[in-house]
Amino acid sequence: MFPAQFEYHRPGSIDEALALLGEYGDDAKLLAGGHSLIPSMKLRLLEPKHLIDLGNIASLKGVRVEGDTVAVGALTTHYGVESSPEAKGALPLLCEVAGQIADPQVRNRGTMGGSLVNADPAADWPATAIALDAAFICKSDAGERKVPASEWFQGLFTTALKEGEILCGLRFEKLPERTAAIYLKLQHPASRFAVVGVSAAVTTDSAGKCVQARIGITGVGTHAARAAKTERLLEGRVLDPANIAVAAALADEGFDAGSDMHFSESDRRELCRAYVERALLRVLERTNAGQFQS
């Protein structure tokens, strides 16, 4: 279908965008990559009267390393992250995630910020944002605020972003030494969304004991969340297949998994546990091969 009519605005700065957002309020939607918004508009699930296109605001794009922090502008495309030498050097997990999102054409347009604000329960970035406890930098007329990932994802397509606010950037802390990580995804073959997506970063000492485990999972509940019980069972124990199996068996606890046209709740939970186990076994492989994030 054709989208319903709307007025199109192309601000050149964040302040201009905020002013437009203030003027049009509920009648406006912010446009980033448009690869969730425009399909919704074509199906007339959404009919915003005003679109505020953030795509021309250069200060919202780019990957910068500032000390121990990797700062990603909200309007950085998935390909922009995938191909970023800065990201590859400081936090290669980000490149690994980016390269698995959707397809090349979508990666050229879709943005990290757009994905994290849309908060699709099967989107890829949320799993890593929550595993690494990224900081969400939001700007409004009232100023700037930083929201931790643990508070960002609140429900189905629901985030902590307030009315009149624009998500401007994400900040990821570099991972400790001897951290191996992976993003392992079971892709739906047609949509390429994550049936289950596991972002796992595990730090071990030279004796192979797990010092820190961070596991974020998407696709299983109404929003991405940490596999907290699995993390606790891993920490303090040697990272080996036996301990991984025990820890992964609890991976789906606390997730509000449901049944849908693709999978029953119990199948979904089983896939969650299986993919957490597989992800951790791959992390163990990378640990043994010395393939660390820094």
Added chain:
Amino acid sequence: MKNKVSITVNGVERSAEVEPRMLLVHFLREQLHLTGTHVGCDTTQCGACTVRMNEQAVKSCTVFAVQADGANITTVEGLAGGEGLHPIQEAFREHHGLQCGFCTPGMMMAASQLLDRYPEPTLEQIKHQLDGNICRCTGYHSIIKAVQSAAEKIKARKQAQGAR
């Protein structure tokens, strides 16, 4: 209510007044009569609408024409650049990389980005970089062969040009 846009398409600047809701694919097909770019689905999945926008392969059904104001677009009509067939087109013909041909313009535009980014692509890279394009006829085998052949043709042309 209409917005003025000025978009360079296949090297020629084209200006028009369009409704903001006009998709780039419809602008190309209906305003500019460049019907090589196809509309194959309603869900941003099939890739038959793929064009190069500022060098990047994008699904033109999921971009508004107003977003493309000031951009450089290459459609399948502009692939060859006016000198016979592009190596990608030659390869698709020689290796039977199409049956009905509906997906083919999108496949070739996606392949053109693929080969720009990965001039000597592995099989895995070809498959991964064509993820955004669906074909219902061929089973993809001949498409992959066409892309592999195109890579070799482009390499040979570059070497020949270097030698001159």
